[in-house]
Amino acid sequence: MTGPGDLVTLLDRLCPMFALLDSDGRISRVGPTLQKLRPQTSFEGTAFLETFELLRPRSIVGVPELMACSGAKLHLRFRDAPRTALKGLIVPLPGNQGAVVNLSFGISILDAVRDYALTAADFAGTDLAIELLYLVETKSAAMEASRKLNLQLQGAKIAAEEQAFTDTLTGLKNRRAMDHVLKRLLTGATPFALMHLDLDYFKSVNDTLGHAAGDHVLQQVARIMVEETRGHDTIARIGGDEFVLVFNFLQDRERLDSIARRLIDRLEEPIDYNGEACRVSASIGTVLSSQFAAPEASKLLHAADLALYAAKRDGRATHRFYSRDLCLPQDDAQMRRGGGGAGTQPAGSVRLSANGPDIGGKKAP
Amino acid sequence: MHGLINKAIQSFVCSTYGKSRWIRVTEAANLGFVEYEAMLVYDNRVSRRVLDELCRELGRPQAELLEDLGTYLVSNPNTEALRRLLRFGGVTYVEFLHSLDDLPDRARLAVSDLDLPPLELREEQDGRFSLACHDGLPGYADVMMGILRAMADDYGALVILEHVGTGQDCEVIEITLIETAFAEGRKFDLGARAG
Numbered sequence: 001m002t003g004p005g006d007l008v009t010l011l012d013r014l015c016p017m018f019a020l021l022d023s024d025g026r027i028s029r030v031g032p033t034l035q036k037l038r039p040q041t042s043f044e045g046t047a048f049l050e051t052f053e054l055l056r057p058r059s060i061v062g063v064p065e066l067m068a069c070s071g072a073k074l075h076l077r078f079r080d081a082p083r084t085a086l087k088g089l090i091v092p093l094p095g096n097q098g099a100v101v102n103l104s105f106g107i108s109i110l111d112a113v114r115d116y117a118l119t120a121a122d123f124a125g126t127d128l129a130i131e132l133l134y135l136v137e138t139k140s141a142a143m144e145a146s147r148k149l150n151l152q153l154q155g156a157k158i159a160a161e162e163q164a165f166t167d168t169l170t171g172l173k174n175r176r177a178m179d180h181v182l183k184r185l186l187t188g189a190t191p192f193a194l195m196h197l198d199l200d201y202f203k204s205v206n207d208t209l210g211h212a213a214g215d216h217v218l219q220q221v222a223r224i225m226v227e228e229t230r231g232h233d234t235i236a237r238i239g240g241d242e243f244v245l246v247f248n249f250l251q252d253r254e255r256l257d258s259i260a261r262r263l264i265d266r267l268e269e270p271i272d273y274n275g276e277a278c279r280v281s282a283s284i285g286t287v288l289s290s291q292f293a294a295p296e297a298s299k300l301l302h303a304a305d306l307a308l309y310a311a312k313r314d315g316r317a318t319h320r321f322y323s324r325d326l327c328l329p330q331d332d333a334q335m336r337r338g339g340g341g342a343g344t345q346p347a348g349s350v351r352l353s354a355n356g357p358d359i360g361g362k363k364a365p
Numbered sequence: 366m367h368g369l370i371n372k373a374i375q376s377f378v379c380s381t382y383g384k385s386r387w388i389r390v391t392e393a394a395n396l397g398f399v400e401y402e403a404m405l406v407y408d409n410r411v412s413r414r415v416l417d418e419l420c421r422e423l424g425r426p427q428a429e430l431l432e433d434l435g436t437y438l439v440s441n442p443n444t445e446a447l448r449r450l451l452r453f454g455g456v457t458y459v460e461f462l463h464s465l466d467d468l469p470d471r472a473r474l475a476v477s478d479l480d481l482p483p484l485e486l487r488e489e490q491d492g493r494f495s496l497a498c499h500d501g502l503p504g505y506a507d508v509m510m511g512i513l514r515a516m517a518d519d520y521g522a523l524v525i526l527e528h529v530g531t532g533q534d535c536e537v538i539e540i541t542l543i544e545t546a547f548a549e550g551r552k553f554d555l556g557a558r559a560g
Contacts, residue, residue, distance in 0.1 A: 056463060058488045075463075107470045140477065150404050211392050212385065 015124060017103040021048050023096050025063030033122045034103060037084070037112075048101070052076040052086070067092055067099055074101070082115050084108050105129070110136060167237040169215060170222035178236035178244050182297040185248065185289070192289050193250045195260065196304035197225075199241035199267070200281040200316040213273045217280060220271045228263050244304070251288050253321060260284045260319035268317065283311040287322040366412040366502075367479050371401040374412075376444070377437045378419065386422060394418040406478060416504070428528075431504040435511020439519060451516060452553045458522035458545060462486055462494055484509070485535075492542040497535040506536035513540060521550025 004020075008029050011018045016033035030043045043051065049066065056075040060066050067090075074088035087106040092099040105112045109129055112118060123129045165177035173181070185192050199221065206214035218241070225235050225243065234246040250256060263282065270277035285307025289295045292303075307322040314320065378387045391399050394414040401407070420427050439448045450471075454464030469481040482501035488494055496513070498506040510526055517524040523544040529537050 056488070075466075107467050107474065110474070136474065139475075143477070147404055150402065154402065154405065211389065 011100065013124070015102045016122065019043070019048060019101045019103065020098065021101060022098040023067070025049060025066060027051065028098070033118070036118070036122060037116050038078075051079060053079050053083075055085075066090065070099075076103070082111075084112055084115065109133070170218055170237050172222050172225075172243070173234055173236040175236060175238040178234065178238060178246070179297065181234045181236075181246055182300070185246070186295060186297060190289075191249055191251050193247045193256050193286055194289070194300050194304050195245040195247070195256070195284055195286045196301070196308045197243040197245060197263065197282050197284045198308055198312070199243075200283060202241040202280050205278045205280060209273060209276055209278060213276065213278055216273045217271050217278050221267060221280070224266045225263065228259065228266060244301075251290055253288075256286055256288075257319060257321075260286060264317050264319065281317045283308055283316050284319040285309065285311050285322065286319065291322060291324075366407055366409050367476070368401050368403045368405045368407060369476065369479060370502075371407055371412055371415070372403045373438060373444075374415065374419070374434060375401050377434045377441075380441060380443060381433070381437065382423065390415060390418045390422050393422065404476075413503070427504060428507045431507035432511040432514075435508040435513075436515040437511070438508075439512055439515035448519065449553070451512070452519065453555070458517060458520040458524070459542065461516060461520065462496070462540065463488075465496060481505075494540040494542070495529070496538045496540060497532060498538065499535045506538055510538060513538065518548070519551045519553075521546055521548040523547035 008020065011020065011029075012031055016031040018029075018031040019027050019034060020029040022028050025048050027043045027046050027048050035043070041051075047063075049063065054060055054066075054074060054076050057069070057072060060069060060074075069090060070092050072090065074090060075085070076088055077083045077085045085106065085108045086103045088101050088103045090099050090101045104127075109132060113133065120130050163176075165173055165180070167174045182194075202214065202217065205217055218237070221243075222235070222237070225245065229235060229245060229247070232248060234244075236244045236246075238244050247256070247259075264284065267280060267282045270279050272278075285304045287300050287303040287307060289300060292299055303322040303326075306326045307320045310326050311318040311320040320326075375387060378390065388399055394411075394417070396411065396415060416427060420430060423430065438444050439451065451461065454461040454468075463486060465484045465486050468484055472479050472481050480501070482499040482505055483497075484499070485497040486494055487497070496509065498509050506528060510528055513524070513526055522542060525541040525543065527539045527541075529539045531537075
């Protein structure tokens with residue numbers, strides 16, 4: 001096999017995307033697959049560099065440079081649409097008879113098989129193109145499945161968090177859990193006491209020592225509250241530094257007062273955080289379910305809130321019981337409720353802050 | 366921004382500055398979680414906030430921090446897989462530079478919703494190149510600076526990099542190749558697999 005015809009037959013089979021160039025850089029033959037990309041185009045006789053735009057190497061500006069760069073990797077694309085990007089390798093023929101350029105798609109193969117409706121028959125049997133396509137499709141399918149699972153798990157996680165009864169920071173119950181407990185106790189007409197405890201000076205710990213210190217303090221506070229109560233009492237963190245404690249069957253004021261004082265005493269002990277002493281205190285308001293003829297959760301929480309507020313007004317680190325004569329002075333009520341017609345609002349509509357107390361405006365000095 | 370990018374930032378901060386600082390940043394940025402999921406896509410504003418808080422927390426300008434992130438991605442054993450993929454680009458540093466044009470397409474091939482803006486390499490005279498990093502990902506060129514620098518070390522090439530400013534719709538990095546085989550560089554074996 002020495003004639004040009006033999007060479008073409010050989011190239012047709014071995015690399016069906018070849019272009020055979022004469023010594024002037026004109027195309028004399030193209031392989032069947034390259035022809036398939038431009039069925040209407042007659043390549044023969046056209047200048048290679050006018051059909052294809054050479055992107056790299058940039059040092060090639062004309063045919064002499066092209067012919068001289070044997071073995072160099074070429075980056076090209078069609079000058080007409082679709083401007084498919086191609087990779088190429090040029091090998092000059094002996095005796096200044098021109099050169100062979102072998103083209104391939106490189107990364108553009110995914111678009112190319114679609115744009116030109118290529119089949120396995122268009123690639124040489126040794127070409128890894130089909131394996132690559134296979135790999136891309138299986139990978140995409142697997143990835144899609146994993147993406148769906150990801151989104152599903154993400155959704156499940158959010159749903160689980162919404163349904164959770166636990167405050168993840170402290171391990172105490174959360175507000176949702178407290179609502180459930182109150183509902184159950186009220187339905188069963190079980191007498192109980194409800195304490196609303198609010199930390200004092202917590203914000204300054206957060207501000208001066210950082211959130212991590214604040215979190216540590218909350219965890220220690222939670223531990224103290226668990227230690228100072230009975231196993232079947234409910235302790236919930238319902239806001240940033242607000243807690244509600246529910247004592248089943250307990251209506252004894254003396255005992256409740258001693259629990260509250262003991263809690264305050266222990267919470268006032270400095271809490272160590274990385275060698276820094278964090279100091280907080282607490283104010284507590286307590287209500288007994290028996291103080292209402294028809295107790296409702298919202299009424300009880302409001303009453304405990306009023307008692308807490310009275311405790312704050314008495315100076316911090318104080319415990320107060322709710323009594324009927326406790327009510328919000330008009331000015332303070334305005335402050336507490338953001339000025340929203342406090343006097344006419346029914347007691348049940350006052351809610352404890354779920355987002356943590358706004359130290360600046362809500363509390364009495 | 367894609368979870369992979371966010372996760373890269375997280376991994377960089379945790380491994381360089383410690384997990385507690387990362388947690389502080391996520392809190393300051395009101396992220397609501399500590400761990401990014403690599404295969405989820407996050408709101409750009411979220412990523413923006415985290416970056417801003419990160420610069421504040423560490424007291425460093427963003428460009429500098431992102432360049433370190435680029436270096437980390439190539440040189441840290443945590444992200445060896447990424448370094449390998451970049452080394453697939455070529456046998457020499459120059460080939461690697463040329464392969465950057467294909468990088469966004471290759472990334473998309475691997476992860477279809479990972480959208481990296483185009484990169485365009487121009488070969489100038491005397492071993493000088495310019496890389497245009499197109500708009501679309503804030504800080505893209507800064508991260509690329511770090512990657513280019515660390516990859517030069519990886520190939521054992523000696524280069525001078527300069528962020529020469531902002532073009533029409535891109536930022537341009539100028540690369541001057543002083544010596545291709547300046548140092549030995551790191552071993553790379555196409556057949557080995559990243560652990």
